[in-house]
Every structure is written in structure tokens, then in C-alpha cells.
Amino acid sequence: MSTGGLITHAVALLPTGQTPPVTTPRDPAREAAERELSKPLYHQNDPGLLQRALDRFWEWVGNLFDHASGATPGGTLGLVAIAALVVLAVAALWWRLGSPRRAATGAATLFDDAVRSAADHRAAADAHAAAGRWTEAVQERMRAVVRSLEERTLLDPRPGRTADEAAAEASVSLPDQAGELRAAARTFDDVTYGGRPGDSDMYARLRALDLTLTRTKPLLTGPPA
Template sequence: MVTRATAALLPGSETPPLTTPRDAAREAAQRELSKPLYHQNDPSPLQRAIDRFWEWLGDLTGSAADATPGGPVGILVIVVVVVLLIAALWWRLGSPRRAATGAGLLFDEGVRSAADHRASAEAHAAAGRWTEAVQERMRAVVRSLEERTLLDPRPGRTADEAAAEAALSLPGHSAELRAAARTFDDVTYGGRTADTGTYARLRDLDVTLERAKPVLTTTGGPAA
């Protein structure tokens, strides 16, 4: 009887091929392909994530183009409209980087007279710098009340505080004073933009308060 090993030694004999089970072969192939040598040029996880994002965006855009009247042209029109709306909101509300940070100081420099602030306000208004004009006019309002001793000169006062304190002696103008303080905060710290109408209201208030008669507070209550 000729065994397999003996047959391999006989002249002209052929060795039967060795076979490997399918599962073992698959595992061996996986181990081989998992070696770093075969993955040197693979994209990074970040690059794969970016690629998947662009694939998703492409699929989404394609689906939107199919569902939108006009196809790609319709998508372009929608994009243009959205951009214009964002630009309009940006212009109306101001840059997000200048988001409101709360009320700040009314005066940010040395002591100046009400007349000086009014002159600066008019100069800014003549040049179309409405935000600066509003700021200076509000400072003129408060400085004028200090000069008339209706407000005590106090460093660090905010526009809201000045309006609240001035309303005690000018109760008939409390609403206008609060609105003026809010306008000052909006254009100074809230990123809003002023215009000629905003400045005109501050200027009219300044002129009105110059002629307004205060209510003097006595121990028995307010008296004219």
C-alpha cells in the first residue's frame, strides 16, 4: 500500500494540493490586511468625516433640487433670498460681536460742559455719524441736568440711572427720559445703528428739558 508520503517520493508523482478551510482563510486574510503596511495612505478620521458630510450635502442638495420647482435654478433663487434676509437682519440689528453686554457708563472721558457735548453732537450729525451724535446728545441732556443741579454730578453713572434720578424732579418727562436712556444703551452697547430720526428725538428732548420746570421735593411731598 502506497501512503501519501511515499507517493510524494516516487518519480513522476504529484503532491496533492493543500487546502485551507474557508473561515481560516478569511481570518488569515483579515490579519494580513490589518497590518499598518496596507493603511499608510488611508484618509484620516477627520477626512473621512468631511467626505461623508459632503456626500450627505450632495444627496440633500440633489433631493432638494428634485423637489423644488425649477430644479437647481430654484435652489439658487432660495439661497439668494436667504442671504439677502440675513444681510438685512445684520444691517438692522448690528454685528453679533457687538451683542448687548448690559448698561455701561454714560461718560467715558473727562468732564465737559453740556454746550461742549451739544457742539460735538451737531458736528457728528452734520457728518452723518448718527450713532456718535445720539451718544453726545444724551450726554448733553444729563450734563445739562447736572448743571441745573437737578442731578448730582456722579462719576460712573449709567444712562438708566440718570433717567431714573431725573424723573424724580421731572416726572412729566419720565417716559421720554427712559426711552432716551434705552436708545443710548442700544447704540452704544447693543450694536444698534442710529439714524436721523433717532437723533432728532434726542435733540428735541434736550431742548424740551431745558425749558421744563422741575418739581421740588419737600418734606411734605412734591411741590411745584
């Protein structure tokens, strides 16, 4: 009997409804599986591109942390202590110097185009303070300080003056308050141009300076040579 006849005979001997198993070569089977698994149905719950990037980033951070802790005295605890010290140092510098934006915009003027009296600025400052708007309260109180000095002719009313310029010029006739005037100008710059939020302590210091200056007798002849 020929080979084809033997195969036909073997198939005929199988139980009814059964057929010999179909075998597929390995490479075509793999390609078929890849095509099937590439369908969107199987990827509906896959993480997005951003999530995958974050996962890779945190994996890198974890590896970096592991290597650094192994090279740092005290291991992980020592590394955490060093990181905490760095954070505290940066926070202290930020608090002392204000935002880096101050350097780029600190030369902006103290007043806008509207001309108001020192009393008007004080009233606005107190209203902002009562509402808890400390940044605006600090700004208006500093303007009240400078406007009051202009009204007393201790400063000439000059458009475009900055807070730092006002403090420097006023220190000539008020030398005992020079330090407080410079600190007030720095506070104004920090909250106005440096992105540092005002608070009640800042406002209290400016308010105290304003009241002190109204009672301080100026040195009209300037400081001794």
C-alpha cells in the same frame, strides 16, 4: 516543433516593425492607472478643501429643503412663506431689543474721564450730525441731556453713572418726561454697546428731548406719594 519554436515562427511571420500586443493583467493595470492619475499634474484644477466642504453643505441644505417642502402645507411656497415670517420676527426682535451684546456691556458708564459742559456736548453732537456720523451724534446728545440736568442740579454729578441710572433718577423730578428719558437711555445703550447704528431719526428725538427738558419746570418735591 516545440512550443517555443512555434512562437518564434509566428513572430517571424509578422510584417516588419510590428510586434505582438502586450497584455497586462487587470489588477496591475488598474494600479498603474491609479498611480498615473494621482500625479499633481492631473489635479491642478480640482476644487480646494473649503470648496468641497461648501459643496457638501449646500447639497445637504438642498436635500433638507426638499424634505421640508414635501412635509409643509403648500409645498415649497408654504415653506418660503414660513421662512420669511421667521426672518421678519427675528428682525423685529433685533430692532426692538438691540444686539445681544447689550446685556453684557450695558452697565458701562455714560461719560469718559474728560469733563465737558452740556454746551460742549451739544456742539460736538451737532458737528457729528452735520457729518452724518449719527452714532456719535446720538451719544453726544445723550451726554448733553444728562450734563444739562447736572448743571441744573436736577442730578448730582456722579462719576460712573449709566444712561439708565440717569434716566431713572431724572424721572423723579421730571415725571412727565420719564418715558422719553427711558427711551433715550435705551437708544444710547443700543448704539454704544449693542452694535446698532445710529440714524437721523434717533438724533432728532434726542435733540427734541434735550430742548424740551431745558424748558420743562422740574417737580422739585418729587411725585405725589
